[in-house]
Amino acid sequence: MNTEELTGRLGRYPPFDRLDAARLADLAGRARTVRFRAGELVLDAFASPVRNVLFVIEGRVDLWWEPGPGPSSVPDDTVGPGSLIGMTSVLAERALGPRAAAATDVRAAALPVSALAGAFAALGGARYLAAHTPATATGGIVRPVPPLAAYTTVDDLIVHDPLIIPTGSTLVQAAAQMTAFDAPCAAVALPGGRFGMLTDTLIRRALAAGGDLSTLAADAVADRHPPTVVRGDSAAEALVVLLDRDADFVLVVDRVGGVCGVIAPRDFMVSPATAGISLHEQIRRAATVDELCQRARRLPAVLDELVTRGLTVSKVIGVHSAIIDTIVRRAIRLVFDHRPELSVDAFTWLALGSNGRHEAVLSSDVDSAASFVDGLPTSQIAAYRGAFAEVADILDGARLYRDKRGTSAQNPLFARTNAQWRAAALEWMAAPDRNNGAIMTSLLVDGRPIHGDPGLSEVDRVFADVRKHPGTMRLLLQEMLARRAKPHVLREALRRRPEFVNVKNDGLLPLVNLARWAALSVGSSALPTVERLRAAAGSEMMPQESASTLIEVFGELQRLRLRYQLRQWRDGEPPTDVLEMATVSPIDRSILAQAIREVAAVQRRMDNIAVYVPVDEWTARQNAGS
Template sequence: MDPADLAAFLAEHPPFDSLGPTALETIAQGARVDRFADGELILDAFRNPSVEVFVVLEGHVHLWNDADRRAEGPDEVVAPGGVFGFSAMLTERSIGPRAVAAGEVVAVRIPAALAAPVFASRRGAGFLADIMSSARSRVPAAPTYSLVDDLIVRPPIVVEPSTPVMEVARRMTAEGQPYAVVKLEHGRFGLVTDSVLRTRVLVEGLPPSSPAHSVMDTSVPTTLLGDSAAEALLLLLDRDAEFLLVTDRAGGLRGIVCPRDFAISPTTAGVSLHEQLRRATSVEDLACHAAGIPAMLGDLLSRGLASNRVIAVYSAVVDTLVRRAIGFVFARHPELSVDAFTWLSLGSNGRREAVLSSDVDSAAAFDGSVPDAEIARYRAAFGEVYQVLARAGLSGDEHGATARHPLFARTNAAWRAAGEEWLASPVEHNGAMMTSLLVDGRPIHGDPGLPAVARVFGDLRRHPGTMRLLLQESLSKRAKLRPMRHILARQPDTFDIKRHALLPVVNIARWAALSVGSAALPTTERLRAASGSAMMPDEHANTLIEVFGVLQRLRLRYQLMQHRAGDRPSDLITMSRMSSIDRSVIAQAVREISSVQRRMDNISQFVPAEAWASPEPAR
């Protein structure tokens, strides 16, 4: 079916009928239309969670919503326009349904990444509510998310750019609000807050008669009416912001929300922990609040938030812990400037893929005015930062990649020079390893524009020899179930899900993104960016994206189980304690990853490096 025709079809059926043309076009472009013969199994979400939503285009589909009654007749018949598979997709659990074609059927598959936001909208929530009320005894409850609209308590104070600061402060006091919005041209806004007034007027001595536009903050993040509260919260956490402006689709201001609003929202229960961490007044206070992080993650997962979003929340919380630890330590060292460096999160934290077992890898980039002798004093302070993080339950490998070591604390110019050396000679100075670490770097404190080392690697395609060496390094860690030596030595039947499954995918994605010049950080985004190249065909990229999501979901779930059992979360999973379904999922995932690795290895032997990033040849 032509994408335009598919978009038109979806526009006539809920919950897609509330979407605009652009959103419908995006979904139609990313969807896949399949045909099924009479009696053919379309979906069995009792065995595996669905990663897609199905919409019937032609024909009828029989659905079974109860796993114990599959031998009986279907619970319902889905006609054209009907939707199924969303419950398992949203909850990421094997809760059904089982779908079988009743005659010839044409159905469209919509990937979870495109479908989930539809169900997070007001129309989607209403659709779920209708489904649940009409078939409550048969359909497992799917989660609904509150909208950011529901968090707006009252309209904000709005002032003109020329309004005197004294008048702005008077209105804020009279109405009991800690902020006022400055309305600018072209749908833009600035924000005047209590903290801004204290800094600019009381501390810096700006006259009270100064216009509002001279003190306002224009960096406040913005979200849209209709966005889910969970997504808005992630934006707030990621930007470490005090406030979030809420606008309508036309750019009109509709309200402001702050962390406290999320803290009291029933659908974001548990996430108030982030606000407690942000406002911790001592190291002891920070450690006390951090102890509740695993329970918060389990709560979010049980409430139906997708595992990749739960992991993103955790990564944002780790960012907050690091920032707060830096604040505590540098308050004890007034001789050192907290603004002289940029702190980079590396590894899984840098990619926003951290879980409970992840180390806090880091690097620091200094501006050119900081001499080498002074950097040594900063490194000592960074060691204290890691002591605070250890109190909060986060680990940093003593001999690993941390800003307290000379290799990972340099001036920006030194980082750039080192990156150019690694690019030219990756075999020397552990160039391949350092490249892998630094391209995962994400600034979370300081000037985000300071670190330039990652930009050096945007030129990788001009160095085919380096591309080949980095590829070999990326493929050196093979996906496998259990090393043969462990089997022969009759060691416990454990599986290291990070080392033998996830890390190979991360390495492939990192290299693939570098090969096409993408600056994306998350593994799935890197795979999407490289999708369609000779080295990474669409089919293989999609397979790895799906496999990575499944493995991360398993990893998070088992680490939360380990924590509840009183054990330290780790990446070692005892296979005999896993369900047969989870064991088969891991086995299939390892086979899929290994297959992609073998193909990439073969391509590298017979195709020139210059052609690796070229579009996949037509078949």
């Protein structure tokens, strides 16, 4: 096959279909054609480093993703034309497989590793790698990985020194530097010592918009608030940031804001968080409802793998919530692709409850609400609610179940225009004890947009100044304290009575309610429980010591909750928040009892403060020595 023919063939398959003609021709010119007879060993990437990645032109190749007996055993996968073989080991720079043998006569192009960087520098290349990660027949991820000691922080994922564009550079100058360094992105120095990020995508958008690019400043085109993590953060934390922002790159900075590097989705191929990004990308590419549901059902297996590899539970839960967001977004897109009369720009989809707070575990319902643009006719809103019911059906099929009490965007109570939400929030503010105002407030202030307008919801805007309404604050506190932590249940459990304890109802919900109210009381818009406690820490109602204790308690309860739910899942049981005390270790029973006692103690203190301290002093900051 000559260079021109191979150029055309490469350009028909991802990730090479994203390369321009010059890069394709260069890659094809550096390749050589190789042939293998049926049964012949094509590649053994367990035995030695990969020097050339093979692009299959004709024939079928069997793959084995674990070291084993070899071509005489049943293969884990079989691939055909357009497939790449050996890329996983190239990225990891170690012998991670696969072993490959020709299932039929095979013709392939051997592509030098040095020539492939451009194809995988962009997100499209990483998405290809993620989508083609091998899986077992039962859906479990099968991928040899480096030891856990390696690649657990973002520091270990940085491959190259960052390219930094000086302040005052034009877009043309920045593009020239990026081309010279063959860099798909660069950090751009901004006034005040901060950094933005300039990517190939942003440059292409500027070109498409026209204008005089010779005088256009690079910092005018750059993302001035790029996804950012701090050196020393876990790889899982960076993964959550990347998934949350649906970003091509994440900027890594040091503690004083200096740029240390940039990481891309492909860099996670050697991280313990690999499974998360792999499944995330496969879900985003799901072409049908059946495909989406099939891939989404693998989510518990991914969480189990991440926990087994030693990632902290808080990070695993963050990855879980981010992937749930992706499943919901993909379900929305698949439904509305078949409803051209309805616009996806007419509404914002809000994740509520634990999903809204980024704290969902396997037993969590998918609570939701929708906020429509003002002026949308009532008849059309009814049609949208019908589409939302289809989304809920898809989520049921993905084993992400809707709330049985009807907290769903298909319910008219949770599907309103922006003006209607604003009017309802004002009513709840004035009288939280009427029309379930306190309950609705609790639900909606946990709302997080995952589709549509990313800004604060109308309810959040109304309740931003709730601390200026003492009567409302008192009534909301009464409602928040109505669900009490139940240490007496644990005392009975420790005496072998009763047989079951609900860790969510008896401990977590009271704690989450405390944090929500505390955040409202200081005007914080934070959503995660830990961030809310940190924001409120140091006030009369929430002293620093109480906040620190509750943060620790929340982490322990979530750890126990997820660990026992994964055990239930492995045993083929539906994950629940109910712990069978006979299966709980003595140490865990002790931790559980102490955690719930701590929550109850904070509730009692807040009760006393509410009785003896004026409302306007509840949020006053304590003196450092008090």
